[in-house]
Amino acid sequence: MSKRMVVIGGDATGMSAASTALRHSAEGELEVVVLERGHYTSYSACGIPYWISGHVPDGDQLIARTPEQHREAGIDVRMRTEVTAIDLEKQSVGVRGVDDGDTYELGYDELVIATGAVPTVPPLEGSDARGIFGVQTLEQGEEIVKDLADGDRRRAVVVGAGYIGVEMAEAMVVRGLETTVVDQASEPFTQVDPDMGALIREAMEGMGMTVLTGVSVDGFDVGEDGRVRAVRAGDTVLPADIVIVGLGVKPNAQLAADAGLTIGPSGGIVTDARMRAAPNVWAGGDCVEVHHRLSGQNVHIPLGTHANKHGRIIGTNVAGGYGAFPGIIGTAISKVCSLEIGVTGLGETEADAVGFGYVTATVESTTTAGYWPEAEEMTVKVLAEQRTGRLLGAQIVGRAGSGKRIDVFATAIWNGMTVEEMTFMDLSYAPPFSPVWDAVLVAARKAAKEVQGEIPASPV
């Protein structure tokens, strides 16, 4: 008796769940139907800024697997097909063809909700003008690439200085546009603390970008041709030939909410550890909230790395195996041209919100031995809990070769290490790869000293 798995959404979580479940099921045991509203499956949204910059020359390179490839693997992929409703009792979904409007009901034994996220769009005057773009889907990427090729675009304004904001700022600068980034926070990239954000601002300014912070965008001036002319932010009018809006995203959970599934305070679908939202109903990726191992709270952190893990876990469970998501600790990495930014754990604001008392330590180091000709600068900031010394968070801002060190901190946090325990860890050293005291160890030592207080008789 074959059972039917219906997957809503054909990107990372959905296709990974579909593939994993099928791979681990006996021949003919599982029928898998994927319903995808757009034109593409399994693509790297994180790569879009680099396609726009031209660094990745072809958008097709961002597609890990096409619908045809998935079909060859035995998955019934239905493109340009959206789900209008979920009926948990009848175990069926309402389906509608986006282009032809045809509707039908589709019954399921296992349902996977992988509807992703939708961009946060402030209700601003003129925001529907031509020349204003989000950067979430391959279709949007395509529009931007075409728009840049179409006309004489000299001035870009990027609204929002988070991941998408700084990555799109890089893309615009690489494309030769005069680029301004606007954000309402005091410093760019609020995933790190303001003192580290100030380093990012400095670097971005050094790359020729204009960084306007502490400023809210009020609206857009639109020309008679229906195209954006400028961004208005307080008293400032920023002339713009193209505008990129990267103000983050929120879970696309309306369908799940309408079906009566539980939505958490973050707006994401609530699941158990196995990514189950209800009996035989699974959810993962950008539409769910996840457990933060440090804060103990549920948060919405839409990242491809979590989405892929969720998909694999769901597929494993659907196939009768056991998969459980262990939660997240907020690890992420990004770059603006040659500047790398890594972050894991909690920043000061997050730690304050949870109520943790903490010390901080910031050190400057190099990616290699100081005398190595290619040595690059890096700044590392560490947060450790008061008294216990438990590592709560780490932030890295530095040049090429610095950012991926964040994974060492992430692994330490994952294991509940104290900064004192990290002080003499056996990390690798050779002159082309790090100073004899790797920045990770130096930062941990400085934080341990802060935790301990400066007791002259007991130096660290």
Add this chain to the structure above:
Amino acid sequence: MSKRMVVIGGDATGMSAASTALRHSAEGELEVVVLERGHYTSYSACGIPYWISGHVPDGDQLIARTPEQHREAGIDVRMRTEVTAIDLEKQSVGVRGVDDGDTYELGYDELVIATGAVPTVPPLEGSDARGIFGVQTLEQGEEIVKDLADGDRRRAVVVGAGYIGVEMAEAMVVRGLETTVVDQASEPFTQVDPDMGALIREAMEGMGMTVLTGVSVDGFDVGEDGRVRAVRAGDTVLPADIVIVGLGVKPNAQLAADAGLTIGPSGGIVTDARMRAAPNVWAGGDCVEVHHRLSGQNVHIPLGTHANKHGRIIGTNVAGGYGAFPGIIGTAISKVCSLEIGVTGLGETEADAVGFGYVTATVESTTTAGYWPEAEEMTVKVLAEQRTGRLLGAQIVGRAGSGKRIDVFATAIWNGMTVEEMTFMDLSYAPPFSPVWDAVLVAARKAAKEVQGEIPASPV
């Protein structure tokens, strides 16, 4: 009442112990005397191959602090001064000027033995010929730099394919010499398993080097001018204008042994966790053996990173603080031109010797997203204990940007993680930095599957 700290050896451990102790002692409380046989203090021996290759243009760059700088910090550094004997009972050392032959006794309250290591030199015919060099001290580096500049050196033979061997092979190739590396093992770089060593061989051959393995060097042919002409290895005669011998080192522990201190099976001085060899006598760096956290055994692993940690710990303890060395797990990194090699934990031979049952998993991945133009290949091998799944070791062989990932494995081993626990760790992802599944996670997952066995109903 001032007390006197006497330090034998003015490199990483010795100078770090001296500086740390002095920094954490009250003014006038501690007198620090360092006795150094050579011409230099606090230098990066690990950087010598890169000075020889010319990548680091000036040998002075390898000197972190000169004797003068140490003296300005208040340390009584006595250069070209060797210690001939240690009298534990009288708490004094016999001192002799290397150049003038003057001798005197020097009493101590605290003694630090940081005598380093001496090269393993096989008793081969012709091994004292001109043109044959070790690469351990700055003085030796200087000799090689001079020798290469002096005459027409076209063919180099490097004896030994460990760290020094492969790094010196790089130096010779960069200097334009036709380079042959000879080693008696089946594959180069026995710090990794032969299957990974084969990848290193392949890469070295791709760089134009000749790699001769499974071959013992029998002796050297010497010309009438007293200079080496060729290396003889079995039936093979390898013409050589210059020969580099990098056959590893052994602890320089004779002085300590003569004084009655305990020497371990590895030949290194035995210390407690605080690096104490006897009451008021401390030892650290390349002359001691250290605790391996995985094997539970004491081993001799002469690396600058341990030496610096030992120095800081000894200095802390001498100043009345508390410092303890937590042991090592065998982490190291090296490179041959663009090939990076990282290793941590136990390899197969080591795991066999300890008696661990284990599974292995090897995966191929890339340093970045596969579509990233600068994506580089890397191979990762993981060893996990049978049944428990505890991570026992990891080895990385790959191109630029791969090697430092070894620190993530090292941190996981340090914390006793199982490969199953690592499978969904929250590591950083963005296309310029890793595939969405970082190689670390892919290797862990594959190993976890091996541990579990392939049970169809319970896929990993």
